[in-house]
Amino acid sequence: DTAVSQTPKYLVTQMGNDKSIKCEQNLGHDTMYWYKQDSKKFLKIMFSYNNKELIINETVPNRFSPKSPDKAHLNLHINSLELGDSAVYFCASSQDREYTGELFFGEGSRLTVL
């Protein structure tokens, strides 16, 4: 079983469209994250949810809206897509918000905005 799974793996869309990326973890973790990796390979945190509560919001445009229906799921909805949103988006989870162990990452969702 994949610990952290994301769908879709690839997403190609036009500017101005709205799209969503879904993430699920089966590790029983309390905390989930969204990271963005741009074309220069910089990996930056966007959001974090702890047990459905938003705890990190790294000055991401409000076109990006994360939603956590339960602690095993963290979805990312993006409105009015722009060219600069093209990137690989990684979901991750950890046991809890302060756990000093590892973060488990998904395989990524590559978004291409045309």
Place this chain on the structure above:
Amino acid sequence: DAKTTQPPSMDCAEGRAANLPCNHSTISGNEYVYWYRQIHSQGPQYIIHGLKNNETNEMASLIITEDRKSSTLILPHATLRDTAVYYCIVRPFYGGATNKLIFGTGTLLAVQP
């Protein structure tokens, strides 16, 4: 901003030990050193972390200098599958800190056959 400095790239012969350095001269007493790697087209993968003692697991060893200003990740017998970008990250322990890993540019390790 990342608080670590790593060489942008390194080569290593297959079967040899790969020693990846990291400078974290401004590390605080309550900060851990973490290592992750990212194989091409995959998500980052945890390798190891430590505070001040040397650590070893099935993947690698972590050597932290006594003053904690630098560390070295050692892959004892590198294989072609170890070709990846390796990230050295410092992160606060407890104290209400959220688990926010800040990735730098990392070191691209190329294992040569």
